Amino acid sequence: MPEEKAKEPVLEVQNVSIAFDDNRVLDDVSFTLYNGETCVLLGPAGGGKSVLLKIINGLIPPDSGSIRVFGQEITTMKQQELFQMRRRVGMVFQESALFDSMNVEDNVAYRLNEEGVDPAEAHKRVEESLEFVELSQAISKFPSELSGGMRRRVSIARALITKPDLILYDSPTGGLDPITSTTIVELILKQRDESHTASLMITHRLQDAFFLATHHWDSATKSAQLIPDGGVDKNTKFLVLNEGRVVFDGSTLELTHSEDPWLQNFLS
Amino acid sequence: MKFVSPTEFAKDKLWSVQEYSLLCGRSIASLFSRPVYFSDIFTQMDSIGIGSLPIVILSGFFTGCVLALQSVSSLKEFGAVSMTGTLVSLSMVKELGPVLTGLMVSGRNASGMASELGSMKVTEQLDAMRALGVDPIRKLVAPRVSATVFMLFWLTVISDAVGMLGGGLVGVFMLGLNAHSYWRTSYRALNYGDVVQGMTKPVFFGFIIATVGCYFGVSTKGGTQGVGKATTQAVVVSSVMIIVMDFLISRLTIGIFGR
Numbered sequence: 124m125p126e127e128k129a130k131e132p133v134l135e136v137q138n139v140s141i142a143f144d145d146n147r148v149l150d151d152v153s154f155t156l157y158n159g160e161t162c163v164l165l166g167p168a169g170g171g172k173s174v175l176l177k178i179i180n181g182l183i184p185p186d187s188g189s190i191r192v193f194g195q196e197i198t199t200m201k202q203q204e205l206f207q208m209r210r211r212v213g214m215v216f217q218e219s220a221l222f223d224s225m226n227v228e229d230n231v232a233y234r235l236n237e238e239g240v241d242p243a244e245a246h247k248r249v250e251e252s253l254e255f256v257e258l259s260q261a262i263s264k265f266p267s268e269l270s271g272g273m274r275r276r277v278s279i280a281r282a283l284i285t286k287p288d289l290i291l292y293d294s295p296t297g298g299l300d301p302i303t304s305t306t307i308v309e310l311i312l313k314q315r316d317e318s319h320t321a322s323l324m325i326t327h328r329l330q331d332a333f334f335l336a337t338h339h340w341d342s343a344t345k346s347a348q349l350i351p352d353g354g355v356d357k358n359t360k361f362l363v364l365n366e367g368r369v370v371f372d373g374s375t376l377e378l379t380h381s382e383d384p385w386l387q388n389f390l391s
Numbered sequence: 392m393k394f395v396s397p398t399e400f401a402k403d404k405l406w407s408v409q410e411y412s413l414l415c416g417r418s419i420a421s422l423f424s425r426p427v428y429f430s431d432i433f434t435q436m437d438s439i440g441i442g443s444l445p446i447v448i449l450s451g452f453f454t455g456c457v458l459a460l461q462s463v464s465s466l467k468e469f470g471a472v473s474m475t476g477t478l479v480s481l482s483m484v485k486e487l488g489p490v491l492t493g494l495m496v497s498g499r500n501a502s503g504m505a506s507e508l509g510s511m512k513v514t515e516q517l518d519a520m521r522a523l524g525v526d527p528i529r530k531l532v533a534p535r536v537s538a539t540v541f542m543l544f545w546l547t548v549i550s551d552a553v554g555m556l557g558g559g560l561v562g563v564f565m566l567g568l569n570a571h572s573y574w575r576t577s578y579r580a581l582n583y584g585d586v587v588q589g590m591t592k593p594v595f596f597g598f599i600i601a602t603v604g605c606y607f608g609v610s611t612k613g614g615t616q617g618v619g620k621a622t623t624q625a626v627v628v629s630s631v632m633i634i635v636m637d638f639l640i641s642r643l644t645i646g647i648f649g650r
Contacts, residue, residue: 182518202526210524220519234523281523 131158132191133289133321139178139188140367141171148174149185150367156289156323159358161315163332164325166364167389172325173217175364176291179323180214181205193288210234213282213290217297219274221266221281227253228262231281252280256310272303279310290314290322296331308334309347315358316340329390335359336375363389411606414532418602421526421533431534439500439535440542444549446495451550454487455479455557463566475568476577479558484581484589488551490637493596496543497629501604504535505625508608509618517609527609536601543597544590551589584648592640596633603629 134156141149148171156162164172177183179190181197190197192208200208221230228249229236235245253259256276266274275295282290292311296304308331311324316339326332334347336359341348350356355375363371363378363386371378371386381387395403421427462478508531511517517527555577562568607625611617 177518180522182521206521206524206526209522212522214519214522216515216519216522218515220515222516222519223514233525237523237525 132156133158133160133193134179134323135189135191136175136179137189137191139175139185139190141174141178141183141185148367149178152188152364152367152369154362154369154372156321158321159319161311161322161324161335161356161359162362163335163359164323164362164364165327165329165332165389166370168327170364171367172364173293176214176293176323176325180209180212180291210238210285211288213285213287215275215278215282215290215292215295217293219266219271219278221274221277223266226263226265227258227269227277230266230277231284233281234285248284249280252284253277255283255313256280270303272299272306275299275303275307276310279307279314283314286318286320288320290320292322292324294325294327296326296328304328304331305334309340311335312338312347313340315356317342319358332361333375336361365389407610410610411602414528414606414609415598415602417528418532418536418605421529422537426529428530428534431530432538435534435538436542438503439496439538440546443496443499443542443546446499447492447546447550448553450491450495451483451488451552451554452557454491455483455554455559456561458482458487458554459558459561459566463562472566472568473572473576475558475562475566476555476573476575477580479562480555480577480580481585483551483554483558485585485641486637488554489547489589489592489596490633492543492547492550493593493600493633493637494630496539496546496597497600497604497633498626500539501600501625501629502622504601504604505608505611506618506622508532508605509611509621512609512611513614513617532601532605532609535605536598539601540594540597543593543600547589547593582648582650584644584650587648588641588644591644592637595636595640599632599636600629603632 132155136155137153139149139152140147152171152175154162164175166172174183178185179192181200185198188198193211195208197205197208222233225233228246231249231252232245235248240248249262250259253262256279258273258276258280261269261273261277266277269277279295295311296307299307311322312335314320315322315335324335336355337350338347339350339356340346360374361371361378362369365385370383371381378386379390458479459475463472463475466472466474466478508517511531520527520530559570559573559577562573563570604625607621607628611621613620
């Protein structure tokens with residue numbers, strides 16, 4: 124990837140704050156995500172991580188601050204412009220948020236169907252997307268017939284089908300058992316290393332975060348492999364939120380070598 | 392029980408009115424700009440219109456029956472039993488047909504809309520829809536509004552017809568009225584203003600049912616308990632609004648047509 128392209132900011136969050144009633148959920152949050160980067164958003168539960176993700180996708184307006192997605196200010200956008208912007212963003216929700224009255228194929232093809240893509244072409248792309256998440260056999264099932272991990276994978280397939288330029292993962296491993304969680308993180312890793320799409324992933328599981336930072340996808344063996352010599356992925360960075368404030372924004376090594384007592388306690 | 396300050400209470404209610412008005416405005420505007428989801432409109436027409444047909448027919452028919460049965464004793468005192476048809480047709484077309492149909496459809500569909508959209512809200516399906524670039528007002532609310540307005544009009548026509556039929560059957564077979572006389576007086580009792588009044592009401596009632604049901608659905612908070620609360624509120628508020636709107640339309644049309 125050319126260096127100048129990698130340095131293009133996909134997302135710029137500046138001084139964003141929001142409060143619900145008297146509870147200040149986000150307080151002056153600022154960070155930038157560049158093209159090709161994966162940012163892992165860490166922090167204790169209730170720290171405003173999911174709210175931040177919804178603000179970035181224009182689902183909740185912030186009280187103050189600026190958010191530029193693909194260079195466009197979204198806080199002043201009209202609803203219709205926001206819908207256009209969101210077509211370039213894939214989002215995986217915490218509880219999958221699949222449409223329960225539709226089968227897997229219709230869920231995954233939802234955006235394609237809305238865009239009027241030819242049904243045969245849509246079916247082909249659904250199959251490709253489900254193959255990516257290794258769930259081809261579930262194409263005609265309904266969400267109620269799927270396990271939590273399968274639902275999460277369908278949600279990832281739905282977010283990726285249009286090859287978005289920014290992917291937002293809201294706790295993709297939340298509520299899953301460790302084995303299923305690893306499967307989901309491997310999918311995210313595969314997506315990161317195959318498409319190099321900018322992504323923001325919320326997690327409260329440190330092992331998932333460090334798995335992403337210390338592994339790469341080996342397309343030859345089709346599995347996640349540890350980066351040799353204790354190396355870390357250069358394009359994976361960390362953002363840590365606590366009580367609505369950014370307490371850390373930097374690389375994996377900076378995070379592990381931080382001398383901030385709160386961070387050390389959080390990571391231990 | 393938690394007490395709320397009057398200022399907070401007033402602010403909360405004003406906020407709700409503002410949000411409801413915005414939802415109404417956006418759902419109407421959605422019907423005049425692309426994309427319009429015609430397939431969803433037809434699906435809702437089937438669900439709301441055809442699905443409500445049995446309860447509308449039954450309630451309309453038996454209302455007509457009981458109207459004839461109850462009114463004949465009073466009319467007998469004035470020697471005006473032959474006016475039974477007039478009373479039944481005027482009552483059904485101007486008041487009972489639209490109001491009862493509105494209340495029946497409200498009970499069935501406002502609750503259905505609130506619970507369906509409320510469930511989607513609490514499971515983040517509405518957010519997912521927006522994240523996928525689709526406006527839930529355009530996709531979910533506008534089809535329900537247009538389908539309810541259109542179908543409630545025809546359901547009211549059917550209710551009026553079966554109500555008059557019910558009244559006629561009771562009049563002929565139980566009260567010994569002449570069938571020809573009943574239908575002639577029923578028909579001749581209605582004038583242009585009565586029909587306009589009776590046919591205007593379901594348009595407004597349909598709009599109230601769909602917008603109130605959808606509003607409480609999309610503003611649901613607090614999980615499954617919130618869905619239950621939204622469903623109850625949708626039925627109560629839409630029913631009360633139907634009765635209030637009935638009075639306003641009646642007053643307006645009486646002012647225009649003189650009866």
